[in-house]
Amino acid sequence: MQFGIFTVGDVTQDPTTGRTPSEGERIQAILAIAQKAEEVGLDVFALGEHHNPPFIPSSPTTILGYLAAKTERLILSTSTTLITTNDPVKIAEDFATLQHVSGGRSDIMLGRGNTGPVYPWFGQDIRQGIPLAIENYALLHRLWREDVVDWSGKFRTPLQGFTATPRPLDGVPPFVWHGSIRSPEIAEQAAYYGDGFFANNIFWPKEHYMKLIGFYRQRFEHYGHGTAEQAIVGLGGQVFMRKNSQDAIDEFRPYFDVAPVYGHGPSLEEFTAQTPLTVGSPQQVIDRYAAMRDHFGDYQRQLFLMDHAGLPLKTVLEQLDLLGEEVVPVLRKELAKDRPATVPDAPTHESLVAAKRAADGARVTEPAR
Amino acid sequence: MTTRTLAVVSAGLSRPSSTRMLADRLADATAARLRETGDEVEVVTIELRDLASDITNNLLTGFPAPRLAEALETVASADGLVAVTPIFSASYSGLFKSFFDVLEPGAISDLPVLLGATGGTARHSLALDFALRPLFSYLHAAVAPTAVFAATDDWGDADDAAKPLPERIDRAAAEFAEVVRRSTRTAGLRDPFALPAGFDPTGVGGIQ
Numbered sequence: 367m368q369f370g371i372f373t374v375g376d377v378t379q380d381p382t383t384g385r386t387p388s389e390g391e392r393i394q395a396i397l398a399i400a401q402k403a404e405e406v407g408l409d410v411f412a413l414g415e416h417h418n419p420p421f422i423p424s425s426p427t428t429i430l431g432y433l434a435a436k437t438e439r440l441i442l443s444t445s446t447t448l449i450t451t452n453d454p455v456k457i458a459e460d461f462a463t464l465q466h467v468s469g470g471r472s473d474i475m476l477g478r479g480n481t482g483p484v485y486p487w488f489g490q491d492i493r494q495g496i497p498l499a500i501e502n503y504a505l506l507h508r509l510w511r512e513d514v515v516d517w518s519g520k521f522r523t524p525l526q527g528f529t530a531t532p533r534p535l536d537g538v539p540p541f542v543w544h545g546s547i548r549s550p551e552i553a554e555q556a557a558y559y560g561d562g563f564f565a566n567n568i569f570w571p572k573e574h575y576m577k578l579i580g581f582y583r584q585r586f587e588h589y590g591h592g593t594a595e596q597a598i599v600g601l602g603g604q605v606f607m608r609k610n611s612q613d614a615i616d617e618f619r620p621y622f623d624v625a626p627v628y629g630h631g632p633s634l635e636e637f638t639a640q641t642p643l644t645v646g647s648p649q650q651v652i653d654r655y656a657a658m659r660d661h662f663g664d665y666q667r668q669l670f671l672m673d674h675a676g677l678p679l680k681t682v683l684e685q686l687d688l689l690g691e692e693v694v695p696v697l698r699k700e701l702a703k704d705r706p707a708t709v710p711d712a713p714t715h716e717s718l719v720a721a722k723r724a725a726d727g728a729r730v731t732e733p734a735r
Numbered sequence: 736m737t738t739r740t741l742a743v744v745s746a747g748l749s750r751p752s753s754t755r756m757l758a759d760r761l762a763d764a765t766a767a768r769l770r771e772t773g774d775e776v777e778v779v780t781i782e783l784r785d786l787a788s789d790i791t792n793n794l795l796t797g798f799p800a801p802r803l804a805e806a807l808e809t810v811a812s813a814d815g816l817v818a819v820t821p822i823f824s825a826s827y828s829g830l831f832k833s834f835f836d837v838l839e840p841g842a843i844s845d846l847p848v849l850l851g852a853t854g855g856t857a858r859h860s861l862a863l864d865f866a867l868r869p870l871f872s873y874l875h876a877a878v879a880p881t882a883v884f885a886a887t888d889d890w891g892d893a894d895d896a897a898k899p900l901p902e903r904i905d906r907a908a909a910e911f912a913e914v915v916r917r918s919t920r921t922a923g924l925r926d927p928f929a930l931p932a933g934f935d936p937t938g939v940g941g942i943q
Contacts, residue, residue: 500938519938550928551936558936570798577928631795640800 370410372445375423378676406690412445434468446477451488458509470715475543510539557585562598600667611646625675648692666712742813746831758819764908819851849911850882860884879911
């Protein structure tokens with residue numbers, strides 16, 4: 367089981383002080399937060415992608431490349447990389463490079479993006495979101511697996527005799543997660559390829575995601591990648607903690623009440639009841655997230671959103687101390703209990719290399735029999 | 736014998752409200768017509784006032800709270816919808832529009848709908864045809880030909896002597912009941928988690 371954090375990379379005014387960090391300060395804060403994630407024993411750091419203010423992560427592999435040099439264990443990922451408006455050739459190149467730079471400590475989560483104008487800014491049509499995600503990934507999948515690709519599709523210029531460089535590290539492409547909030551087509555795509563499926567989980571009631579994940583698991587089995595229980599599932603989450611739960615509520619409420627995404631809408635109490643947002647003591651967070659698998663099945667990756675809505679860096683770092691020291695170690699134990707041995711961990715570069723060697727070995731020895 | 740569900744959406748704000756009164760009259764008259772031909776009818780009434788905060792929250796967060804989700808599901812899965820709003824500033828009320836704005840796209844395609852509206856005077860009655868009818872056309876609903884407007888006077892002595900409100904309600908209900916009877920929509924309701932027909936996860940040769 368992997369635990370980590372994901373960030374949207376928003377530059378937001380701290381409502382309690384009225385101060386808005388500069389883009390430079392926010393980028394430095396994100397670099398500090400990611401390194402802190404490794405220091406407190408988390409496994410994954412994932413960065414969003416946006417192409418409009420007030421967000422800073424327009425160039426995720428630049429930031430992740432820096433972090434690759436500054437960390438040793440942390441898996442560097444995205445949340446999400448826009449498969450609709452990025453050229454799949456550039457994604458293949460950037461993320462194969464990141465794989466080499468990080469020594470195999472990277473993977474990628476693909477998503478369609480939710481900001482309408484990004485499509486026309488990058489020469490695409492939002493009404494083609496699903497077809498773009500399907501075709502672009504079909505090409506990306508081949509670019510990482512075939513040394514020389516001939517391609518023609520609807521959305522990008524054709525390729526003849528194209529080789530994406532560098533080739534993936536050890537001949538093994540980065541593991542791919544597909545993130546989706548509402549589309550069964552994307553769950554189907556993840557299942558077809560045997561890739562991971564990530565449900566961001568933080569904006570909708572769990573019943574919606576239970577259906578979407580249930581569908582993905584069933585189709586994963588249908589396509590012969592393993593049983594439904596063996597499908598690779600990731601979940602988002604969102605927490606704010608203090609030792610004393612009332613302190614957590616008092617401190618977080620002013621941020622919640624005016625947060626860019628849900629501010630001025632439901633009360634903190636309504637939102638925590640209806641979504642996985644948990645504001646309280648570390649034990650309350652443990653109880654809430656230890657029960658997630660009762661709804662979604664045993665899963666592989668849990669990412670928490672910790673640094674949005676203008677929370678100051680100091681507070682976020684304190685939150686990560688609590689998450690790494692008091693919450694995640696207990697959750698690791700809780701989620702390991704009664705977890706069937708047949709349920710795999712999230713694929714890593716090492717596990718994928720081992721699987722490839724086993725498959726190649728079988729292929730080499732077969733004709734000799 | 737067929738059991739049919741009529742969803743009734745009333746956007747009246749006061750309690751009691753004449754909008755709710757008209758909604759009830761339209762629903763009762765429709766149910767009576769359907770029962771004449773042996774149908775069982777269940778009427779489920781949704782007062783938007785009770786859901787006003789949840790509707791606003793849905794606009795802001797993108798998801799419905801449980802009570803609103805139940806109301807939206809009631810409407811989407813009904814055999815017919817009676818939708819009644821007060822006329823504010825020459826159109827449906829903002830609350831009425833917001834409710835239909837948070838419905839999933841396609842949620843009421845082909846749904847038989849009977850429109851009703853209330854207002855201070857009969858001078859507002861055309862809002863039914865220049866505001867409500869286009870909204871439901873956009874939503875691809877099957878709107879019954881006659882819609883009913885009730886002005887304040889319609890509830891009292893100064894009622895329209897030639898075409899009194901009960902008569903207008905009965906005519907609308909008869910037409911609407913016929914649309915509901917003919918509709919095969921609920922038999923083909925699509926699971927929102929179903930893939931589109933012909934979907935190919937590789938996209939090869941399958942570009943939509």
